[in-house]
Amino acid sequence: MLCGAGCSRGDFRPATITDFYKDTLTLIGRGRWSFVKVYKSKTGQGEYAVKTRLKKNMPMSQEWNYAEKHEWKFDKEEKILRKLVGHENIVSFVTSFAEQAQHCQVFELLNGADLYRSIIEKNGESHCELDVIIYMRGILTALQYCHKNQIIHRNVIPPNLFFVPSPAGGDVKLVGFSLAVKAKHGEELFGLVGTAGYRAPEITSVNKYHYPVDIFACGCVFYNLLTGTHPFISHTSEGTSFLSPAWKLISADARDLVMRMLLYEDYDRITASQAMFHPFFRNVARTGWRNPLTIAVDGLTEFTQQKMWETVASDDDTSCYCAARESRKSRKNDPKLTKLFW
Structure with a gap:
C-alpha cells in the first residue's frame, strides 16, 4: 500500500500502475477484453509491455460478481506466470496492479x-x-x-x-x-x-x-x-x-x-x-x-x-x-x- 500524492498522514491507497510506470501511449496489441501498451519505468531506464483489462469490458457471470470471479482468475493466472519466470522461451512476468477500474499486468517487452x-x-x-x-x-x-x-x-x-x-x-x-x-x-x-x-x-x-x-x-x-x-x-x-x-x-x-x-x-x-x-x-x-x-x-x-x-x-x-x-x-x-x- 502506497500513500498517494497529497494524502494526509495515515491515509493510504493501493499502488497503481502510474506510481511506477509511465504510459508511452504506444499500443502494441489488442484482444477481446484487453490491450497492450508500452510503459517506461519511473525508477529505471527499462521499457515494459503492460496488459490492461478494463473491468467494465469483462463479461459478467450470473453466479459470481466481477470481484469474486475475475479477481480470482487474475490471481490464479499470476501464480502460474510467477512459477514460469526465468525460462528463455516463456515471456517473463514482472508484477501486477489491481485497480478500481482496471487490472494491469507488467511483462518484459519483447522486441519483434x-x-x-x-x-x-x-x-x-x-x-x-x-x-x-x-x-x-x-x-x-x-x-x-x-x-x-x-x-x-x-x-x-x-x-x-x-x-x-x-x-x-x-x-x-x-x-x-x-x-x-x-x-x-x-x-x-x-x-x-x-x-x-x-x-x-x-x-x-x-x-x-x-x-x-x-x-x-x-x-x-x-x-x-x-x-x-x-x-x-x-x-x-x-x-x-x-x-x-x-x-x-x-x-x-x-x-x-x-x-x-x-x-x-x-x-x-x-x-x-x-x-x-x-x-x-x-x-x-x-x-x-x-x-x-x-x-x-x-x-x-x-x-x-x-x-x-x-x-x-x-x-x-x-x-x-x-x-x-x-x-x-x-x-x-x-x-x-x-x-x-x-
Missing part, C-alpha cells in the same frame, strides 16, 4: 513480432526446415517446462508465439497465459476452452483432457509452418492431407513428427520431452532441410491476413467442428491417416 508475421517480414529470405527446427524447438521447450511444472497452456496458437530476433538468429517465446491452468498428473479436466481450429479432439467433444491438448495445438502450428495451411481445412473449405504439393519438399522426419503430434487419441500422442529427441531435431543433415518452403510463406501470408484465430476462447466451435467432420470424411480411405486428426 508474432512468429508468422516475422516469417512473412523476412523480405524474401528463405524459409526452410532448418528455420522450422529452431521455431519448434523453442515452442516444445516452453511446453516441456510448463508440463514439468504441472501447467497446461490450453491456447497454443499463432498470436501467442512471439519471435525475438538476436545476433545469433533469434528464438520463440510463448505468451498468452490467460487460459492456462495448473493440473497435477492424473487430474482430469473438462470443458470447452481454447481457440477453434487448435482445440484437441478431446476438448471439442467435451471429454476429459490433460497435457496432450498442448501437443495437439502445437502440431497444428507445426503443420502451418511447413505448409502454410491448416491440417483440418484449407482456404477453399476442403479437407487437407499429406497429399498437398507443399509436402513434396518436406522431409519424412518432419511428416512423422507432425503425425505423432496430431494423433486422435491423446494417449497415443508424443510428449514434449519425447518430441525433443525425435529425428526431426537430431538428423539435421537430412536431404531437403534447406529447401525453400515458398508455398508455406505464401500460405502464412494469406492465413495472417484472414486472422483465422480471432475466435480465441469462444464458446462457438461450430465451424471448427463441421470443418473437422468434413476433413475426416476426405481422409477415411487413407490407411496412413486412420488415427490421424479427426
Whole structure:
C-alpha cells in the first residue's frame, strides 16, 4: 500500500500502475477484453509491455460478481506466470496492479513480432526446415517446462508465439497465459476452452483432457509452418492431407513428427520431452532441410491476413467442428491417416 500524492498522514491507497510506470501511449496489441501498451519505468531506464483489462469490458457471470470471479482468475493466472519466470522461451512476468477500474499486468517487452508475421517480414529470405527446427524447438521447450511444472497452456496458437530476433538468429517465446491452468498428473479436466481450429479432439467433444491438448495445438502450428495451411481445412473449405504439393519438399522426419503430434487419441500422442529427441531435431543433415518452403510463406501470408484465430476462447466451435467432420470424411480411405486428426 502506497500513500498517494497529497494524502494526509495515515491515509493510504493501493499502488497503481502510474506510481511506477509511465504510459508511452504506444499500443502494441489488442484482444477481446484487453490491450497492450508500452510503459517506461519511473525508477529505471527499462521499457515494459503492460496488459490492461478494463473491468467494465469483462463479461459478467450470473453466479459470481466481477470481484469474486475475475479477481480470482487474475490471481490464479499470476501464480502460474510467477512459477514460469526465468525460462528463455516463456515471456517473463514482472508484477501486477489491481485497480478500481482496471487490472494491469507488467511483462518484459519483447522486441519483434508474432512468429508468422516475422516469417512473412523476412523480405524474401528463405524459409526452410532448418528455420522450422529452431521455431519448434523453442515452442516444445516452453511446453516441456510448463508440463514439468504441472501447467497446461490450453491456447497454443499463432498470436501467442512471439519471435525475438538476436545476433545469433533469434528464438520463440510463448505468451498468452490467460487460459492456462495448473493440473497435477492424473487430474482430469473438462470443458470447452481454447481457440477453434487448435482445440484437441478431446476438448471439442467435451471429454476429459490433460497435457496432450498442448501437443495437439502445437502440431497444428507445426503443420502451418511447413505448409502454410491448416491440417483440418484449407482456404477453399476442403479437407487437407499429406497429399498437398507443399509436402513434396518436406522431409519424412518432419511428416512423422507432425503425425505423432496430431494423433486422435491423446494417449497415443508424443510428449514434449519425447518430441525433443525425435529425428526431426537430431538428423539435421537430412536431404531437403534447406529447401525453400515458398508455398508455406505464401500460405502464412494469406492465413495472417484472414486472422483465422480471432475466435480465441469462444464458446462457438461450430465451424471448427463441421470443418473437422468434413476433413475426416476426405481422409477415411487413407490407411496412413486412420488415427490421424479427426
